[in-house]
Amino acid sequence: MSDATARKGRKAPRTPLPHRPPRERACDFGEVALGFDLQMALAEAKRCLQCKRPSCVPGCPVGIDIPGFIKAVEEKRFGDAVRILKDRNNLPGICGRVCPQETQCEQACVVGKRSEPVAIGALERFVADWERANVQFRLQREPDPSAPKVAVIGSGPGGLTAAADLARYGYRVTVFESLHAPGGVLRYGIPEFRLPRDILDREVEYVKNLGVEIETDVLVGKTVTLPELMQEEGFEAVFIATGAGLPWFLHIPGENLAGVYSANEFLTRVNLMRAHRFPEYRTPIRVGKQTVVIGGGNTAMDAARSALRLGSDVTIIYRRTRAELPARAEEVENALEEGVKLEELVIPLEMLGDGQGHVRAIRCQRSRLGEPDASGRRRPVPIEGSEFEIEADTVIIAVSASPNPLLVKTEPRLQTREDGRLVVNPETGETTMQGVFAGGDIANDAGTVIAAMGDAKRAAKAIREYLERRGPDKTGSARIGPCAER
Amino acid sequence: MAPGITRFEVEAPRIARRARPGQFAIVRVDEEGERVPLTIAERHPARGTIAIVFQAVGYSTRQMAGMQIGDSLADVLGPLGRPTEIKRYGRVVCVAGGLGIAFMYPEIVGFAEAGNEIIAILGARSEELLFYLDEIRALSAESHVCTDDGSAGRHGLVTDVLRELLEKSEHYDYCIATGPLPMMKATVALTKQWNLPTLVSLDPIMVDGTGMCGACRVTVGGEVKFACVDGPDFDGHLVDFDELAKRKRAFAAEEDRCRLQEAADKLEAERTAGGAEA
Numbered sequence: 001m002s003d004a005t006a007r008k009g010r011k012a013p014r015t016p017l018p019h020r021p022p023r024e025r026a027c028d029f030g031e032v033a034l035g036f037d038l039q040m041a042l043a044e045a046k047r048c049l050q051c052k053r054p055s056c057v058p059g060c061p062v063g064i065d066i067p068g069f070i071k072a073v074e075e076k077r078f079g080d081a082v083r084i085l086k087d088r089n090n091l092p093g094i095c096g097r098v099c100p101q102e103t104q105c106e107q108a109c110v111v112g113k114r115s116e117p118v119a120i121g122a123l124e125r126f127v128a129d130w131e132r133a134n135v136q137f138r139l140q141r142e143p144d145p146s147a148p149k150v151a152v153i154g155s156g157p158g159g160l161t162a163a164a165d166l167a168r169y170g171y172r173v174t175v176f177e178s179l180h181a182p183g184g185v186l187r188y189g190i191p192e193f194r195l196p197r198d199i200l201d202r203e204v205e206y207v208k209n210l211g212v213e214i215e216t217d218v219l220v221g222k223t224v225t226l227p228e229l230m231q232e233e234g235f236e237a238v239f240i241a242t243g244a245g246l247p248w249f250l251h252i253p254g255e256n257l258a259g260v261y262s263a264n265e266f267l268t269r270v271n272l273m274r275a276h277r278f279p280e281y282r283t284p285i286r287v288g289k290q291t292v293v294i295g296g297g298n299t300a301m302d303a304a305r306s307a308l309r310l311g312s313d314v315t316i317i318y319r320r321t322r323a324e325l326p327a328r329a330e331e332v333e334n335a336l337e338e339g340v341k342l343e344e345l346v347i348p349l350e351m352l353g354d355g356q357g358h359v360r361a362i363r364c365q366r367s368r369l370g371e372p373d374a375s376g377r378r379r380p381v382p383i384e385g386s387e388f389e390i391e392a393d394t395v396i397i398a399v400s401a402s403p404n405p406l407l408v409k410t411e412p413r414l415q416t417r418e419d420g421r422l423v424v425n426p427e428t429g430e431t432t433m434q435g436v437f438a439g440g441d442i443a444n445d446a447g448t449v450i451a452a453m454g455d456a457k458r459a460a461k462a463i464r465e466y467l468e469r470r471g472p473d474k475t476g477s478a479r480i481g482p483c484a485e486r
Numbered sequence: 487m488a489p490g491i492t493r494f495e496v497e498a499p500r501i502a503r504r505a506r507p508g509q510f511a512i513v514r515v516d517e518e519g520e521r522v523p524l525t526i527a528e529r530h531p532a533r534g535t536i537a538i539v540f541q542a543v544g545y546s547t548r549q550m551a552g553m554q555i556g557d558s559l560a561d562v563l564g565p566l567g568r569p570t571e572i573k574r575y576g577r578v579v580c581v582a583g584g585l586g587i588a589f590m591y592p593e594i595v596g597f598a599e600a601g602n603e604i605i606a607i608l609g610a611r612s613e614e615l616l617f618y619l620d621e622i623r624a625l626s627a628e629s630h631v632c633t634d635d636g637s638a639g640r641h642g643l644v645t646d647v648l649r650e651l652l653e654k655s656e657h658y659d660y661c662i663a664t665g666p667l668p669m670m671k672a673t674v675a676l677t678k679q680w681n682l683p684t685l686v687s688l689d690p691i692m693v694d695g696t697g698m699c700g701a702c703r704v705t706v707g708g709e710v711k712f713a714c715v716d717g718p719d720f721d722g723h724l725v726d727f728d729e730l731a732k733r734k735r736a737f738a739a740e741e742d743r744c745r746l747q748e749a750a751d752k753l754e755a756e757r758t759a760g761g762a763e764a
Contacts, residue, residue, distance in 0.1 A: 178696050180514055180521070180561040188698075217563040219696055223500050245698040249710065256703055256710065256729055258736035265699035273520070273693065279747050282520040282546055283693070284740030357732025404697050406715060 014116035015044040019334070025193065026308055026338040029276065032193050033097070036119075041126040045074035048118045051110055056120060059108035061454030062161075064088045066105055066120055073123055081127045082135070089124075090164035090207060091157065091453070093132065093199045096125025098190060099450045100328050132202055143172040143211040148467050151176060151235040153220045153407065156184020158241035158440030158452035160207050165460035166239075167210040171467070174235070175212060178219040179272065184243055186449070188272040189264070191302050193309070194331075221407035230435065236470070237435045237463045240422065241456060244441035245404040249397055250294070254351030259288065259359040263295070263303040263398035270306050287312045288393030292362055294348055295398035296325040301332060303396045304340045312394060314339075317346040319367050319380035343390070345369075347382055351395060361389045403442045421445065429459030430466075437463055487617045491541050491585065492551045493527070499534035501526070501564045507596035508570030508589075508687065508719050511538060512695040514561040515549050522546050523692045523714075526565060527588045527618075536564075539588035539617070545744040566695045567718045570596065570685070576659035578602045579651070579682075580626075581644050581673050583609045586665030589687050591618045593662055598625040605658070606630065607647045609665075613638030645672045652680050661685070663722060667731050674722040686722035688713045690730055691737065704730050 018034045019025070025032050036044065048070040056066045065084050072081035085092045101107075101121035109117035147170050152163045155177040166173045181187050182204050186195060208214060218224060229235045247262035249255055266285070269275040273283035291307040293300050296318040308314045316335075318325060321344045325332055336342065347365045354360040366386035369378035403420045413433040415423040422431050422438045429437040439455025441447060487493045501511060505526045512521045522544075528537035542551040550559075570593060578597050582590035587608055598604050604626040610616045611634045623629045630647045631639030640647060644665070652658075661684040663673040670686045677684040690702040690713050697715035704713050707724035711717060 178563065179694065180563070188694075217561050218500070219563060219566070222565060223504065223563070245696070247698070247700050249700065249703075251710070256705060256733060258733055262700040265693055265701045268693050268699050274518075278740065279545075279744050281518045282744070284737045284744075286737060286740065357729070357735070406697055 011115075012043060012047060014047065014119055015040045015122070017119065017122045022334075022337040022339070026305075029192050029309055031196050032334055035129050036122050036126045041073055041123060042076070044119050044123055045070050047111060048074070049110055055108040055110060056105040056118075059105040060088075061104065061450045062088045062457055064105075064124075069127060070118070070120070070123055073127060078127060078130045078134070082131045085124060085127055088457075089453070090161055090210075091203045092124050093128035093203050094157070094186060094195060095450055095453070096121055096123075096128050097195050097199070098186075099124075100448060102329070104450065128199075132199070137206055137209045139209050139211070141167075141211050143167065144170060145172075147172050148236045149174065149234050150463060150467075151220075151229050151233075151238045152241065153238065154184055154241040154243060154440075154442075155182035155204075155214055155216075156241060156243050156440065156452065157186060157449040158243070158456040159184065159239070160204065161453040161456035162239045162241060162439065162460045162463075163212040163214075164207045164210050165457055166463060167207075167212045169460070169464050171464075173212045175214045176218040176220050176224075177214060177216045180216050181272065182214050182216060184241075185245075188268045189299065189302070191267065191271055191306050193305065194302070219406070221410040226407070226411050226433075226436070237437065237467055239429070239456070239459055239463060240407065240431070240436065240438040240442055241440045241452065242404060242407055242442045243452075244401045244447070246402045246420075247397070248400045248402065250348060250399060252348060252350055254353060254359065255397070257351050257353045257359040258357050259286065259393055260351055260395045260397065263293075263299045263396050264401065266303050266396050267299070267306065270310075276306075276310055285310065286394070289313060290315070290391050291394040291396065292317055292390055292392035293396045293398055294362075295400075296320070296327060297398065297400075298327045298331055299401075300396075300398035301327045301335045301340075303398050305335050305338060307394065307396065308338055308340055313341075315341040315343055315390065315392075317343045317348060317362075317364065317390065319345065319347045320369060320377065321345060324369075324377050345380065346390075347380060349387065351392075352389070359392060359395050361391050362395060363387060363389050408442075419445070427458065428462035428465075429455055430462060435466065437466075487539065488615045490543075490551075491539065491615065491617060493537055493539045493617075494550070494553075495528075495530075495535045495537045496559065496562055497534055498536050498562050498564070499531075501562065502529045502531045502534050502536050505529045505536060505565035506569030507572065507592040509565035509567050510695075510718065511536065511562055511564030512566060512692070513538065513550075513559050513563075515546055515553075516560050519549075519560060520546050521561075521563075521693060521695065522550075523566070523689065523695055525589045525592075525687075527591055529592075539585070541585045544741060545748065548748070563695065566714060568716070570687075570719050572596045572600050574601045576602065577605060577657060578660045578662065579605045579607065579648065579658045581607045581648055581661065581663045581665070581669075583644050583665030583669040584611070584615065586663075586669070586687075587616070587618055587622075589664040590662065591622060593664070594622055594625050597662075602660075603627045605651070605656075607632070607644045607651075609633065609644035609647075609669075610638075611635065643672075644669060645676055648673060649676055652676065652682075658682055661722075662687075667727055667734070670722065670725075671727040674725070674727070678723055684722035685719055686725060687718045688720060688725065688730065689718065690733060704733075 069084040106117040247264040274281035275285035287310040291312040350363040367380035370381040373379040415432040437459040440452030606626040606629040702713040705726040
């Protein structure tokens, strides 16, 4: 390639990620964003400046060698690109789809200072999809039967990442999942039009092929306790990644009417239980003619777009304005394109019933934006005398979620903060209980898949250091050295 | 066990070891199945098994009733919920109706072991629908049986028996009521008059059973509780039974649709079988 064409490639505008047309995609659960084809990927890879001291890499919570994998794409060395990605990220097909790159690696991209940043996320997805089409997984290794055992609680993004890293370090890893299928929020929370199930299944399969065992239907704290795992079942260290699974309600009158769901319930029925395919799948879901979703985060967008696909008219009500929505801009745009309506500056006051115990409408109040609050966002101020009703025969509450206290409550040695999250050393993820580490939403409130994965990587490293420090004398098992990757 | 009522002994060593009276399990029959919450009626840690008892009332339970010994369930998760707080109260009256007997049996075992005197009142639509009768009688100081049709014991409702006992100014220290919602509601209305503390076990709609979805929310003493993690036992005098009854009917139309689908499948199967014969 001549320097001239290379320069031309670098000055080209960002390659847009193709999407299925809104009207078509709003009728099914198929994936909305289509990936780059080969030409698009090559064109986009050329835009990377290959910075000597890249600013994108520190922007990535798991520290992927971003210029490295993009260079490999540009030179069509796709196998190398896969290896570079997987060196830091065990779940590239997932991250390439659900990571908020615009606030992380892409925000830091130098190209973005003059023009639009390199589409790092779309390239990551391209490489993961290339691997899926071209590479078959093999069981990479059976763990050494004398290696120390590590338990991972929760099989969401944090749990899977820690498990994969720990298995690569040579430990015997068992992941305990309370639901009947692995994936945590990737399975029950994120809809398949954003993250197709075969992508998730494949990345879980990859983690299993590293030698990780996944036990479903085990609720640690109930089925087996933490001390039982550590003392009787011989796990020498534990990583807790149980997420933020406890849904918040608004505590307003009428919230227990039938037809009012938490976003967790609504999404779990569809995503985990496949209720949109009722009665083939036996779990029912009821969606009326007019669904109102309360909230403005990614979960609210996911719930709204799912309800739309189940045939309802959908309105999101939010107490601030579109500019303050915590959801990713791309997801808001996708939702609005598909026909979801957004009512800004609305505060719900009460759910009204139809006399038979089913919701009929929401009594609301208008708000205006006041002074910034602790989060820096302008506070919604109710406007007196502005009350009105919005018709709704389905209501989905998607305001927030906090850590599920179930496991933590069973173990007094685990200290928690006021918000229910575990007290951890931010560098290592160590909790207040010896040998127990934690990461993701149970320990931090970042609330993204990739932040949980970053925590998990740090904790996996800290667990290795802990086990090496502890040495063989405690257990009689062999000391594990810094095991070679691959 | 009884017409329409089935007992499964399920291999689940971890659950068998940890389950306590009052707790439940969630089972799934197959990959398309719902998550069905069912009381753990017995536990046999030595054998590594638990027993669940269910009535074939919905699609999934009918499907389960058709399974053979040796078949496997896709999933069994448990033990879920908080164990019943078992103390020595003194004289404990245990009122169970229908499938509520399956829940009551382990409670009676637990309360009897703790040194309570058990007065059991067991009711069902008819004689053949009563079960665990001998086991419960063996643990009770007194037992009363009643049926809706008079085919066994007294002709009448469990609340009729309870009212009579209370009116005879028998003294009780504690009451446990398990069974259909109207029965628990009527029992609680009665025990309220006598200021008799009453424990009920609720079975609202659930999905995950681990506190994640909130489908099972119930109002207890003006507060919203999740039955799966805060219950399923609650102070009966504080439960809003009317709200719970309405919430339990949220998917009635879908249940009907399942029933219609089953009927259609059966007809289709008969038609095909008939065709093959001809």
